[in-house]
Amino acid sequence: MTTQPRSRVSARLAAITPSATLAVDAKAKALKAQGRPVIGFGAGEPDFPTPDYIVQAAIEAAQEPAMHRYTPAAGLPALRKAVAEKTLRDSGYEVDPATVLITNGGKQAVFQAFAALLDPDDEVILPTPYWTTYPEAIKLAGGITVPVFAGADQGYKVTVEQLEAARTPRTKLLLHCSPSNPTGAVYTPEETTAIGQWALEHGIWVVTDEIYEHLLYDDAQPAHIVRLVPELADQTVVLNGVAKTYAMTGWRVGWMIGPQDIIKAATSFQSHLTSNVNNIAQRAAIAAVSGPLDAVADMRAAFDRRRRTIVSMLSEIDGFEVPVPKGAFYAYPSVKGVLGRTIRGRVASTSAELAEIILSEVEVAVVPGEAFGPSGFLRLSYALADDDLAEGVGRIQELLAEAH
Numbered sequence: 186m187t188t189q190p191r192s193r194v195s196a197r198l199a200a201i202t203p204s205a206t207l208a209v210d211a212k213a214k215a216l217k218a219q220g221r222p223v224i225g226f227g228a229g230e231p232d233f234p235t236p237d238y239i240v241q242a243a244i245e246a247a248q249e250p251a252m253h254r255y256t257p258a259a260g261l262p263a264l265r266k267a268v269a270e271k272t273l274r275d276s277g278y279e280v281d282p283a284t285v286l287i288t289n290g291g292k293q294a295v296f297q298a299f300a301a302l303l304d305p306d307d308e309v310i311l312p313t314p315y316w317t318t319y320p321e322a323i324k325l326a327g328g329i330t331v332p333v334f335a336g337a338d339q340g341y342k343v344t345v346e347q348l349e350a351a352r353t354p355r356t357k358l359l360l361h362c363s364p365s366n367p368t369g370a371v372y373t374p375e376e377t378t379a380i381g382q383w384a385l386e387h388g389i390w391v392v393t394d395e396i397y398e399h400l401l402y403d404d405a406q407p408a409h410i411v412r413l414v415p416e417l418a419d420q421t422v423v424l425n426g427v428a429k430t431y432a433m434t435g436w437r438v439g440w441m442i443g444p445q446d447i448i449k450a451a452t453s454f455q456s457h458l459t460s461n462v463n464n465i466a467q468r469a470a471i472a473a474v475s476g477p478l479d480a481v482a483d484m485r486a487a488f489d490r491r492r493r494t495i496v497s498m499l500s501e502i503d504g505f506e507v508p509v510p511k512g513a514f515y516a517y518p519s520v521k522g523v524l525g526r527t528i529r530g531r532v533a534s535t536s537a538e539l540a541e542i543i544l545s546e547v548e549v550a551v552v553p554g555e556a557f558g559p560s561g562f563l564r565l566s567y568a569l570a571d572d573d574l575a576e577g578v579g580r581i582q583e584l585l586a587e588a589h
């Protein structure tokens with residue numbers, strides 16, 4: 186009897202695609218390290234330092250022996266309480282600190298939410314373009330992603346009619362992310378309410394990623410789904426973190442808030458996976474969430490200025506369609522009008538090829554739409570210095586002016 190050779194990597198992990206956004210960022214940083222004048226629009230992180238009072242809280246924590254030990258897997262009680270208070274302040278509804286689980290960044294909260302909710306073959310409705318991590322986390326948890334595409338013509342926002350058309354008896358949950366990574370789209374309170382009522386009516390869970398909640402521009406308003414549809418609280422998991430609001434991407438503190446049974450299951454999982462989040466970072470997060478919102482107001486003003494610049498410069502490019510992003514720090518032009526054209530002897534037939542041509546010809550790093558769903562788009566983060574932003578988009582403008 187012959188035995189089948191066993192694959193070295195498990196099918197489950199072999200199916201995972203590495204994070205394209207981190208890959209673009211790494212490539213840009215590597216070229217920069219070689220001395221190339223690369224301008225990177227890839228990173229999804231603020232370019233500001235963490236405010237000093239938050240750093241000071243970490244320094245003090247590092248000097249306390251109690252912080253050198255394991256602490257409860259669900260998080261420092263003071264941080265869970267501070268997150269509950271911050272949720273009341275910012276989202277306008279009460280949560281019990283016992284329903285808050287502190288995680289290693291929002292990313293761990295994303296993964297644990299799906300792991301706690303999905304059984305094999307449960308379907309997840311995923312508005313598309315989506316943040317690149319969601320489908321991988323859904324797949325790892327055994328779920329099936331059902332993408333629902335909303336293009337530039339509808340401001341990258343799905344309608345209830347589209348959600349209803351995607352609903353089947355196997356639909357377990359809807360992922361809602363507003364403000365959105367990658368598109369910067371923000372659902373209005375009316376749109377959010379309609380989506381929440383649809384989910385409530387059909388018994389569909391909502392996982393709502395609110396990590397960009399404080400980065401809103403123009404007439405965009407906060408729209409926390411549990412405040413707008415309070416009955417949804419028993420079938421909603423809220424994901425959030427300090428990364429984007431307080432310029433703390435490297436500290437790795439996020440959280441999930443949800444019904445007691447879900448949080449309990451996710452906490453048991455986390456207790457085997459990572460135990461408690463780094464105590465020093467948790468103490469910094471307490472200072473962040475219980476402190477003022479001045480730092481995010483300053484960052485928002487800078488992002489808003491850059492947003493206006495990038496939207497107007499991208500809109501000047503023939504073949505680009507640029508819906509005005511109202512949140513987060515991303516612009517997401519549709520570049521379909523450029524595809525099929527020849528640029529310096531090379532044909533860009535997909536957005537991945539276009540991104541590659543832009544990087545190799547003018548040393549500007551952007552993330553192709555393929556990382557977030559269909560081809561035909563580019564994501565540019567405008568969390569970079571004003572001069573670099575103008576220089577980088579200027580290079581793209583000059584390059585694409587040659588396209589024919």
Ligand code: PMP
Pocket residue numbers: 229289290291292293295316362365366394396426427428434437438439
């Ligand atoms: N959700 C969204 C929509 C994001 O863009 C990010 C960061 N790119 C996260 C969650 C996770 O952030 P972190 O793990 O750094 O807290």
